[in-house]
Amino acid sequence: MMSSTDKPDLNNRPMGSSDSLLRLIADSVPALIAYYEVHTLQCQFANRRYAEYNGWTPQTILGKTVREAIGEAAWAMIEPHVRQVVAGKTVQYVREQTLPDGTQRVIEVNLIPHLDDGQTQLGAFVLISDITTQWQAERAIRDSEERMRKLAEATTEGVVFHHNGVVTDVNDALQGLLGRTSTDIVGRNTLDFIPERWKPTVSEYMQSGHEDPYEAAVLDTNGVEIPVEIVGKTMPFKGGTYRLAVLRDIRARKAAQARIEFMALHDTLTQLPNRLYLMERLDSILALARRRRTAVATLFIDLDNFKLVNDSLGHHAGDALLREVACRPKLAVRDADVVARLGGDEFLIVLTDIASPDDAGLVAVNLIESVSVEVIIDGRAVSVSPSIGISVFPDDGATADELIRHADTAMYRAKNCGRSNYQFFPRAGLSHGSADLTP
Numbered sequence: 317m318m319s320s321t322d323k324p325d326l327n328n329r330p331m332g333s334s335d336s337l338l339r340l341i342a343d344s345v346p347a348l349i350a351y352y353e354v355h356t357l358q359c360q361f362a363n364r365r366y367a368e369y370n371g372w373t374p375q376t377i378l379g380k381t382v383r384e385a386i387g388e389a390a391w392a393m394i395e396p397h398v399r400q401v402v403a404g405k406t407v408q409y410v411r412e413q414t415l416p417d418g419t420q421r422v423i424e425v426n427l428i429p430h431l432d433d434g435q436t437q438l439g440a441f442v443l444i445s446d447i448t449t450q451w452q453a454e455r456a457i458r459d460s461e462e463r464m465r466k467l468a469e470a471t472t473e474g475v476v477f478h479h480n481g482v483v484t485d486v487n488d489a490l491q492g493l494l495g496r497t498s499t500d501i502v503g504r505n506t507l508d509f510i511p512e513r514w515k516p517t518v519s520e521y522m523q524s525g526h527e528d529p530y531e532a533a534v535l536d537t538n539g540v541e542i543p544v545e546i547v548g549k550t551m552p553f554k555g556g557t558y559r560l561a562v563l564r565d566i567r568a569r570k571a572a573q574a575r576i577e578f579m580a581l582h583d584t585l586t587q588l589p590n591r592l593y594l595m596e597r598l599d600s601i602l603a604l605a606r607r608r609r610t611a612v613a614t615l616f617i618d619l620d621n622f623k624l625v626n627d628s629l630g631h632h633a634g635d636a637l638l639r640e641v642a643c644r645p646k647l648a649v650r651d652a653d654v655v656a657r658l659g660g661d662e663f664l665i666v667l668t669d670i671a672s673p674d675d676a677g678l679v680a681v682n683l684i685e686s687v688s689v690e691v692i693i694d695g696r697a698v699s700v701s702p703s704i705g706i707s708v709f710p711d712d713g714a715t716a717d718e719l720i721r722h723a724d725t726a727m728y729r730a731k732n733c734g735r736s737n738y739q740f741f742p743r744a745g746l747s748h749g750s751a752d753l754t755p
Contacts, residue, residue, distance in 0.1 A: 342361075348443070354438060362377045382394075390413060397425070406427065407426070422451040423447065425443075428440060474493045475561070476501075484558065493542065494509060496536075496537050500537075522559060527547070527548060544566060583656075591659070598666055599716055611672070614666055616724045617664065619700045636691070684737070704737070705730055707720075
């Protein structure tokens with residue numbers, strides 16, 4: 317162990333050119349540098365930054381113990397670290413420090429044992445770097461990430477973070493949306509949770525870096541498609557970028573839209589297609605029939621004596637009767653055919669791709685039978701019969717309006733013929749044998 321006369325006095329000894337250069341270098345570097353003797357823990361050398369950082373000069377700090385040099389508050393914090401370096405261990409730690417002027421700083425401290433050739437410890441080098449700016453920047457990032465995490469957990473919308481398409485994190489809302497845990501999601505490709513028909517859209521959106529909202533779908537744990545609105549954002553992270561995507565469940569919106577669209581095209585009482593839907597659909601059916609050179613029949617149905625039901629039993633009974641009667645025509649036609657309510661007690665059926673007018677006549681017979689069956693309303697048996705008029709494309713008209721108008725004309729002929737029967741629109745060369753087909 318060296319004697320007190322052997323202790324290195326790096327500040328007071330006569331300095332040659334190399335010592336002057338060492339002092340110049342030590343005072344010029346941004347780090348704080350000091351050297352303490354191992355037994356007394358007295359300062360033997362300090363550069364200007366170290367001394368002034370603790371409220372001293374390079375001369376006045378000499379001979380001060382670590383405790384005296386840095387103050388009681390700092391000593392209480394670092395004493396365990398000092399004990400470690402005195403025991404011959406290299407120590408590194410980060411701590412906050414309050415300067416004599418009250419300024420708060422963050423420093424990184426390295427304590428390095430100084431050993432002689434015989435591995436006897438003589439002292440310890442102190443190297444301190446002020447990392448306040450770096451620490452503040454990192455803290456700002458941590459705070460930002462924490463805010464983002466809390467926001468992601470607070471929102472009811474699904475949030476997913478991914479890098480090059482691989483999921484890195486998800487919030488609770490997304491786990492609930494997919495019915496999966498984060499363990500099931502993190503580390504997998506985002507496209508694993510996208511239905512096949514939506515994968516090209518989602519993939520292109522991610523690769524191009526678009527940030528405008530768009531609609532797609534995701535798959536839950538049972539493989540059920542869930543419609544979602546997605547908004548993606550490209551975020552900087554550790555010198556690179558990652559993608560944040562927010563997924564909004566739009567099942568309720570889709571259901572509401574479907575309901576609005578349904579109500580716009582369907583009768584609210586019977587749920588049958590309305591006149592608007594009928595005209596759009598009939599135009600398409602006729603266009604296809606022209607290309608294929610096939611026939612289409614329109615059956616105009618009016619309920620006989622319906623007004624008597626309303627007058628005698630009330631409108632609620634009439635509505636109940638209409639709802640029941642509206643269900644019956646659908647059982648007499650094919651899926652490709654159309655059953656619509658025009659209004660009041662008037663209905664229209666479109667039979668697509670019929671072989672001959674006789675096919676329409678057979679359907680009319682079935683309709684008369686099914687519609688005429690009694691309905692029990694408020695404990696009373698109520699029945700009505702239909703009068704049906706038939707027009708056939710292309711002979712009875714080339715447009716939807718002509719066919720409906722001519723079927724309406726034929727329906728009035730049926731009423732004039734005693735009701736509860738069907739009639740074709742009259743034209744030259746057509747035989748009307750509906751009376752024989754009426755039950």
